[in-house]
Amino acid sequence: MSDLAKKLAIILVVGSTIVGCSKKEEGAASDASVATESAAPNSETIRANAAKNPEQLVSTQQSALEQNRLLIKSAQLQFEVKDVLKTTATLEQQLLQYNGYIENKQIDYQVSDRSQRDRSDGTVDIYEKITPMVQLTVRIPNDQVTTFLNNLLPLMLNFNTQSYEAKRYELKLLEEKLNTANQSNSSSNTVNNQLQQLTDLEVKDRLAYSTIRLEFFQQAKVRKSHDLNINRIATLDSDPLLTRIAEAFKVGLSYFKETILWLIQFWAFYFVFITIWVIRKHIELENKTANY
Known part of the structure; x- marks a missing residue:
């Protein structure tokens, strides 16, 4: 159990x-x-x-008030792209399709960090951290602004900022004329009339072609370049050792001669010093003779 x-x-x-x-x-x-x-x-x-890019930058729907008024449009955008040069070329092609043109273009490579390495042959390798950046000011027909802005989205890697402005023609004209009047208080009537005419033409041009300022950049990359170290090259391109030793003796001899000539310039001091020393010895000798 x-x-x-x-x-x-x-x-x-x-x-x-x-x-x-x-x-x-x-x-x-x-x-x-x-x-x-x-x-x-x-x-x-x-x-x-x-974070995602917006689906559209400007609404394609217009109100009846916007359709019935003359509006002067302007916009400013900042965004990141994969390649600034390819994006610039693409934008130039798109401007031809929209009958627009480039008013100003500036390409800049901003250097944020730099380092260099010296080589034994006298060359220098330079490494720079650069951020390619492009600033474009384009003019687009007023009725093509919305389409042009929304077609920029496929080019964007990351969207940063946007500002859009649509002012009435009369308000913009009034602002420009007030600005012109403030700048020409002391001008003659002829100059004022010319300024008013130019202001009218400028505002009408803005009414026909909108101004869009684009600023885009790409991710930082490394740029390698080469330079020369003059001191190192001068050292490498020197004469043989025996020749340099002979030259060193010659240089030393010339310095010795220059030193002797420099010391001879003080002959008067030497003469006074020797005279004082002789007189002192003569006095000491007379004192010894008197004691004996």
Whole structure:
């Protein structure tokens, strides 16, 4: 009977151990599944909250008030692109399609960091961290501004800032004339009339062609260039050792001669010093003779 009890006890212990291990595995699996499920919404939340470029820059729908008024439009945008030169070429092609033109273009490579390495042959490797940047001022027919601005979106890698302005023709004309009047208070009537005419022409030109200022850049990259270390090249391009030793003796001899000539210039001081020394010795000699 005791053997049967021992066997039953062993079976119960083994069974309880197996059940406990299975529950732990199920608990670990359930914890892993919960962690995976909780991690998935977090990644989805990050994607949902990631900054995205706008779907359009300017609305294509115009109100009746906007359609019935003469508006002078201007815009300014800043964005990041993959390649500033390719983007500039693409914009120039698009301007031809919209009958626009470039009023001003400036390409700049801003250097934010610089390092160099000297080589044994006298050359210098220069490494620069540069940010290519382009500033464009373009003129677009007024009725093509919305289409042109919205077509810029495929060129953008990251969108930064935008400003858009649409002013009534009369208000813009009034602002320009007031500005002209303030600048020509002391001018003659002829000059004032010419300024007024030029102001009218400028405002009419802005009415026909809108001004859009674009500023775009690309990610910083490394530019490598080469330079020369003149001191190193001069050292490498020197004469042989024996010739340099002979030249050193010649230079030393010339310095010695110059030093002797410089010391001779003070002959008067030497003469006075020797005279004083002779007189002093003579007096000492007379004193010794008198004592004897």
